[in-house]
Amino acid sequence: MIPRYARPEMVAIWSPETKFRIWFEIEAHALSAMAEMGRVPKEAAEKVWEKGGAATFDVERIDEIEREVKHDVIAFLTHLSEIVGPEARFVHQGMTSSDVLDTCLSVQLARAADLLLADLDRLLEALKTRAYEHKDTPTIGRSHGIHAEPTTFGLKLAQAYAEFARNRERLVAARAEIATCAISGAVGTFANIDPKVEEYVAEKMGLKPEPVSTQVIPRDRHAAFFATLAVIASSMERLATEIRHLQRTEVLEAEEYFSPGQKGSSAMPHKRNPVLSENLTGLARMVRSYALPAMENVALWHERDISHSSVERMIGPDATITLDFALARLAGTIEKLVVYPERMQQNLDKLAGLHNSQRVMLALTQAGMSREDSYRLVQKHAMKTWERGADFLSELKADPEVTQKIPVSELEAMFDLGYHTKHVDTIFARVFGAS
């Protein structure tokens, strides 16, 4: 995580202050549960809530203690006992550090997922708005970077909408998977703590109890979570790449908003570059890469080893902060994207009607010509357009082999654009529901 690519709300989730506050809540709720069960004095629990609830935990003091004991949870508990007094000895009883650490990580990832879901909602809204705005804006569809057949700019955005709607569903599932609570002791047997404590804490923290933990919550949950972020990042890269293509000098069908005062290049005053989308492409690579160590984290030894910990200290913040920043940037880019319908039309006209080649070929086939022959016939004329800029329709009209099968008037009628856009409403209804 670097400040340049970070937003405060997501950063706050990963601050030491937030972490210690969550730790406190987990410990205090566990204590309350034990007090309810008569295992510890109710007064102790009350005292802990009272003193700890009011306190601001001193991050530097905790760090100082950790340097001595070389154990972060013990350092926190020591600091807590400084705040609470002797009643603190009932805190953490029968628990192991991972009970606190893992449950805290679940809370943090669930909160991070909530922010990411809000980001996706904003992006979806932007895509929907712009899709309807350009539902009927014709533009050439391209396969292999080569003009294929017409589509509309709204359809492009509808496609992106559908893709991010899927990503939203994936993230909802991943959030549900990650939101579990383990308060099960040193090897997950509840030897020194009752399973009811886990259930109590889970409910209070908005989590579900982990059905069976070892010392830790199993890391396949986290792997699935970060893999989901990686898939979202990949979709983000796709949309960013589309914008980069559209802004190319030779294409220039759309452009990132370029604010007054902005400088595109230190050397070349004429430049307006799609730097946001390029930046998103790079950020997507990062978010994608974090899925790998998350997957390697799954195979912990026996009831746990701590190799996952350093990885998660890094990718927990890095992946969520980067993706949050990137999704917000992407939403903003879409919201403010400058679209050039005239240029789209110009580009559409560039291949002089070639995009109707399939329709002509089909008509020849319908008129009795074999598929092979009609393909060769149409390809022959198409290549003249491709190579020498000939007008496709004129070439067809001048060829008796064609006009024998298709009257000139029908040929001409085949070059209307509406043919290609007649199902746009159907597709919009599929994507956005009945309007």
Next chain:
Amino acid sequence: MIPRYARPEMVAIWSPETKFRIWFEIEAHALSAMAEMGRVPKEAAEKVWEKGGAATFDVERIDEIEREVKHDVIAFLTHLSEIVGPEARFVHQGMTSSDVLDTCLSVQLARAADLLLADLDRLLEALKTRAYEHKDTPTIGRSHGIHAEPTTFGLKLAQAYAEFARNRERLVAARAEIATCAISGAVGTFANIDPKVEEYVAEKMGLKPEPVSTQVIPRDRHAAFFATLAVIASSMERLATEIRHLQRTEVLEAEEYFSPGQKGSSAMPHKRNPVLSENLTGLARMVRSYALPAMENVALWHERDISHSSVERMIGPDATITLDFALARLAGTIEKLVVYPERMQQNLDKLAGLHNSQRVMLALTQAGMSREDSYRLVQKHAMKTWERGADFLSELKADPEVTQKIPVSELEAMFDLGYHTKHVDTIFARVFGAS
């Protein structure tokens, strides 16, 4: 994919014969739909079904045609017209190659998922059986590779069961995501084909219509699919690693089945190695690695480029065949795993009662000692055991600072194993449901 790590049923899904058969079905169903809608003669559709349905497609002939036209679908269609005759010209009308290729890939991945689900079911069954068999077999739980507190071997397997049950759910979701059908033409606009054809083919092929496609089905679906396989592979690595650890000479609590006639080492006749589990570890690395190019495939240019194709030709078979083989091998390994409960007990006794250190510490705390003091006191005695092999209980009993707080009889009672296993039934009920 290499034959050594492949099973015939999964291999068959990816054979050219299967592929061409699915292509035929897609084309023929599309033709039927068009015939029903009156777009093509019913007789043509009947002829295609009759001739094509009876034919065995000649893979070598298709390859030969492809070498000339450099296009696989055109090569197939040409061959099909050789079989069907002139009626074949109605086939593929208004469709694009990707309509066939992508829908076929959906069918193949869905079928592959079905085999993998069956593999998971077998593995889950094996884990459950062995978990119940060893529900009460005591064994030491280890964190960081170091003895922690006792658990049971059944609990270890129950944990694996829960993990693979989650993986099963993930795969069900991924299968649903991948099982879509696109018959939408060159840029997804249905310009030359009616959306009803897509709906018809989807239903016949057991798929759902893709709400909005470009020339292709969007690749975030495939990325999510292969990422799911990668997560499953990671869980597989975890279980394989557990077995490898248990079979270590110094641990030897369980062992892969070693068949008569088997040779562990060409040089050392005494060896019995956990080679299956080590092999699974390597295969897991492979399946995991395939998720990356699948994710890089998402950002296709505009309405598609074909960079995804070579990747999928490789990872489609490679990932599913490898994972199928590996899951079957893992299931077999669990089914036949030789377990040594006596050795588990011996290892459990190795640290001379140290695994009760937490319980003693808690009792001291309950008796009024501060958390810090009781930790230091117990640690002092524990280190004598750790470093000089002293008997932990004897040391405690000999220390008045301890016995002042806890009577000797209570101390002794703290070393019973049942304390650690009292919640095993609760956990089993959580994992396997009420028995």
Next chain:
Amino acid sequence: MIPRYARPEMVAIWSPETKFRIWFEIEAHALSAMAEMGRVPKEAAEKVWEKGGAATFDVERIDEIEREVKHDVIAFLTHLSEIVGPEARFVHQGMTSSDVLDTCLSVQLARAADLLLADLDRLLEALKTRAYEHKDTPTIGRSHGIHAEPTTFGLKLAQAYAEFARNRERLVAARAEIATCAISGAVGTFANIDPKVEEYVAEKMGLKPEPVSTQVIPRDRHAAFFATLAVIASSMERLATEIRHLQRTEVLEAEEYFSPGQKGSSAMPHKRNPVLSENLTGLARMVRSYALPAMENVALWHERDISHSSVERMIGPDATITLDFALARLAGTIEKLVVYPERMQQNLDKLAGLHNSQRVMLALTQAGMSREDSYRLVQKHAMKTWERGADFLSELKADPEVTQKIPVSELEAMFDLGYHTKHVDTIFARVFGAS
């Protein structure tokens, strides 16, 4: 590896026949060394060379034996003794399977590297030829996909040449690293075999002795090798991406050769797509992905575990065969690339002289204007061109703030192309040496 993306010479390196032949040579050379040292009868070595040298090893028979003993090297040795007779008992004495397997893999990877080096040489030759052909062909340089300043098409190719020349050096280094021989016994101590045997075999097989092995050759060597292939693949992706961009309909400055009879699209007869370059993009993703499991293979347990083996059985062939095919395809693509200089000139003219914006700005600065002011002044005029298609030079000439600093005649002189290409010879000399 799939046949579609494979060439016979590289495939042959990985055939069972080649493998068993190399195994035989390693075993037989080791035997010769032992015979020279008087450890085994000379006649035995002679008999083994005579019988084994003449034999064709029966792959199916070896597979059959392996199914019983579950050990590939033992299966081979058993088959060898069937061929050689009782003298075969001296074969493999004091050796371990990995001595044979790892040394064989070194030979295979070194041979594969030799083919890849030849591929790179062909590619370099093609790049050099085309670079000189287009040394002075002007074309617009683009940053961010946006026109920047002019360059030449030859310079683009010279850049690619320099990049692949670096890749060649990397591969030479990686080949040297991988070409080691280990004949050191079960844990690398030479307990049952003399280090001189290793030295003898190494020399005969064209390898260097591994200074210190465990049971295996350390896998950091292989990781470095596959990482090098991954870097080469990334460069390949870069060049392929460049071609894909140049062939875009709106750019069309260069085009993959499109052979007579070729069909670009099953549906659209007008299409000519950069399918080779797109294919190379996908293959690059695959080769890159193989580096990961190779790196995960490094951390074998103690003196070895066999988790690396399944990985290498797959990526050994997959990575080298795919990269060999891809490099050959790339070389062919460059050799036959159709270049359109006229179109390059048209695109160059598209921004109406804007690519001289920096030069004008520098001149204003030289004439005493502050950097900030000259930037703003030039940007103002540039944006008019950008947004409304105004002629950049005319705008400048019409602005007294400009002409006060730069006389009109000097302004006009600033729009010559030679200014941008004056150092092309210098750069070519750097890349290709003095011509």
Next chain:
Amino acid sequence: MIPRYARPEMVAIWSPETKFRIWFEIEAHALSAMAEMGRVPKEAAEKVWEKGGAATFDVERIDEIEREVKHDVIAFLTHLSEIVGPEARFVHQGMTSSDVLDTCLSVQLARAADLLLADLDRLLEALKTRAYEHKDTPTIGRSHGIHAEPTTFGLKLAQAYAEFARNRERLVAARAEIATCAISGAVGTFANIDPKVEEYVAEKMGLKPEPVSTQVIPRDRHAAFFATLAVIASSMERLATEIRHLQRTEVLEAEEYFSPGQKGSSAMPHKRNPVLSENLTGLARMVRSYALPAMENVALWHERDISHSSVERMIGPDATITLDFALARLAGTIEKLVVYPERMQQNLDKLAGLHNSQRVMLALTQAGMSREDSYRLVQKHAMKTWERGADFLSELKADPEVTQKIPVSELEAMFDLGYHTKHVDTIFARVFGAS
């Protein structure tokens, strides 16, 4: 990068202060070169060096300007002109931002490599010292986690030494590759700047001129650099994994240093865990993962896009800071590793002589028995030891089939340890040179 896993010297390389200082030096040296060539007034260069050399660049002020102009280099140049005055207008003439940014990154990566090389030297020194200390300490070699044949602990460390010595060579090569300078203008043509400026700056900054750049230094260099770090990380994981294995409760042949006051577990006072090595395992995963986006960065569009930038802002610091921290931690772990030779001997004795099985088999073969028969005979006795703990030598002596071929006295002599360690000096000489 997070403070917990960072050391100040490496962090300083990546601070904004260091970056701006390097930017200044690049700009000022370029200005000096231009002054020497008579392109700009000498006084301007002197003034820039004088004012800029004395200044502390105000990071907050630069950030403030960047928020307006949205361009970091322009922001810096604006700030520089605030410091220097009107002479600043000669700075950056004919250069492009990437000239500064890329050359700066080269300097930072080269400096980072120097620190990493020092880390490797410390680690190598530690490995060598401990290797000689334990050159003759016998320990069991293990393959597949199973006892194989004896080796010495010094040999294990010598192996690690040789591996890290290779890594050192790789890093030296990667450093040389990355240390290039590009001052070549907007598309690498030197249109507005003389190549001599690049040569001048390169020499002053300790770099080599990039033979042919586009707008940027080609990213295959960076990919190779980060791939090298990833390989080093993989070796680190291997050594860390070895330590984790050796510290397992059942093995306990070596242990990380456990300082007084340290707490192994918050719950279990008896624990001493290999947490440093586990931590290194996790950090290795991270460093490895950074190689991927670095490789994806290679395929920039045309003369550059800026997608690489965000990646490098993250992995530049993250990879080098993490690896620096990890290598230092690994060196410290080796330096202070507590080794238990008695425990090694106990474990060595565990399989009751089984590790001599190969030697006995070879002797039987030498005595005329077929390889197959001797294998079966030795395996039969070995399995009795394996399964029932029988003494291997006694079993052999009691079997006439054995003693017929090998006299009892010779059998007994086969169980001496010196047989296995006789070539240790040879191997040490190979690794460390003649002592």
